Amino acid sequence: MDSAPQRAGGDTAPGHGVTPSGSHATESGRRPGDRPARPFLKWAGGKRQLLPELRRFYPPRFETYHEPFVGSGAVFFDLVGRRAVRRRRVRLTDVNPDLVGCWRQLRDNREAVIDHLQELAAERVDAPEEHYYGVRERFNGARGGILDDGRAQAERYTATLAAMLIYLNRTGFNGLFRVNSSGLFNVPRGRYRNPRICDEHNLRRASEALSTLAAKVDYAKYDAVLDVAQPGDFVYLDPPYAPLSSTASFTSYTADRFDAGDQQHLQRVVIELAERHCHVVLSNSTAPEIRDLYDGNAEAEGAGVRAHRVAARRAINSKAARRGPIEEYVITNVAPERA
Numbered sequence: 001m002d003s004a005p006q007r008a009g010g011d012t013a014p015g016h017g018v019t020p021s022g023s024h025a026t027e028s029g030r031r032p033g034d035r036p037a038r039p040f041l042k043w044a045g046g047k048r049q050l051l052p053e054l055r056r057f058y059p060p061r062f063e064t065y066h067e068p069f070v071g072s073g074a075v076f077f078d079l080v081g082r083r084a085v086r087r088r089r090v091r092l093t094d095v096n097p098d099l100v101g102c103w104r105q106l107r108d109n110r111e112a113v114i115d116h117l118q119e120l121a122a123e124r125v126d127a128p129e130e131h132y133y134g135v136r137e138r139f140n141g142a143r144g145g146i147l148d149d150g151r152a153q154a155e156r157y158t159a160t161l162a163a164m165l166i167y168l169n170r171t172g173f174n175g176l177f178r179v180n181s182s183g184l185f186n187v188p189r190g191r192y193r194n195p196r197i198c199d200e201h202n203l204r205r206a207s208e209a210l211s212t213l214a215a216k217v218d219y220a221k222y223d224a225v226l227d228v229a230q231p232g233d234f235v236y237l238d239p240p241y242a243p244l245s246s247t248a249s250f251t252s253y254t255a256d257r258f259d260a261g262d263q264q265h266l267q268r269v270v271i272e273l274a275e276r277h278c279h280v281v282l283s284n285s286t287a288p289e290i291r292d293l294y295d296g297n298a299e300a301e302g303a304g305v306r307a308h309r310v311a312a313r314r315a316i317n318s319k320a321a322r323r324g325p326i327e328e329y330v331i332t333n334v335a336p337e338r339a
């Protein structure tokens with residue numbers, strides 16, 4: 001059963017739309033009795049585990065929803081499931097062109113993506129290891145022709161590439177996306193006994209949610225949000241986290257790094273959004289550099305931005321034993337819902 005949104009949305013009537021396939025789906029991507037759409041990719045730093053904490057900071061009402069570091073979109077899909085983005089404009093952006101190309105293909109070309117993915121899953125059965133490396137080679141070969149500037153690459157993505165990306169994501173090591181200095185995807189095979197490669201139901205729900213909302217998904221740097229965000233909009237920012245220690249860094253989502261200078265620039269963006277009266281929510285680590293930028297920082301506090309420490313579980317550490325509870329920051333000008 002759907003529960004009425006407690007926090008974001010405030011509009012509980014189901015929204016209906018006719019999907020390109022002619023079937024009736026809601027903007028939450030669900031039919032009665034359906035499971036809500038979930039992220040269709042595993043993504044380093046994905047926020048599914050932090051959702052219970054983040055929900056307390058969803059603004060009760062907002063206009064357009066912006067997610068400038070979208071990754072697998074855990075918060076976007078959570079808002080969809082809560083019907084909080086019903087009849088809202090949605091703008092999702094990232095600088096990973098493969099990721100953006102894949103989201104766009106799933107939105108616009110769902111049946112072709114699912115067909116190709118089913119073919120890959122069926123082909124894999126006899127020799128999973130050879131198949132993985134064969135698909136990786138085909139993927140890099142096909143991408144080679146479009147590796148251009150990121151925007152062009154995202155726009156020239158195909159359903160076949162999107163299916164190969166989902167396949168590699170479901171069967172590669174830890175669902176990582178990593179490219180070498182030549183831009184070639186180089187993640188080794190993961191050791192999954194029986195990976196779920198084509199979750200057709202979820203892919204359809206995710207696609208229907210995107211197409212029914214006419215969600216914009218674009219290749220863009222996060223600060224491009226300043227060109228479009230208006231007072232009353234909700235902006236959720238989930239950058240690559242500042243490392244807690246020099247060995248804990250994981251920032252290779254693309255060939256580019258996100259360093260201390262980027263964190264400082266991001267702070268300017270957060271402050272400007274707050275001064276513009278957007279509802280802004282940022283997640284980050286509790287590294288000292290982030291504490292200095294927000295926790296007790298006069299400029300951030302002057303703009304109404306507060307740093308809240310919340311308990312989270314890290315999913316990205318390759319050592320299972322180190323995936324225990326950890327504190328993270330939720331940095332926001334939204335007053336938290338009382339527990």
Ligand SMILES: C[S@@+](CC[C@H](N)C(=O)[O-])C[C@H]1O[C@@H](n2cnc3c(N)ncnc32)[C@H](O)[C@@H]1O
Nearest residue numbers: 045046047069071072073074095221222238253
């Ligand atoms: C922590 S992940 C986001 C995870 C996401 N919240 C989820 O649930 O999957 C950070 C994302 O930021 C993207 N990114 C890195 N640098 C960026 C930049 N300068 N502008 C926009 N996106 C960037 C990466 O490609 C990556 O997808």
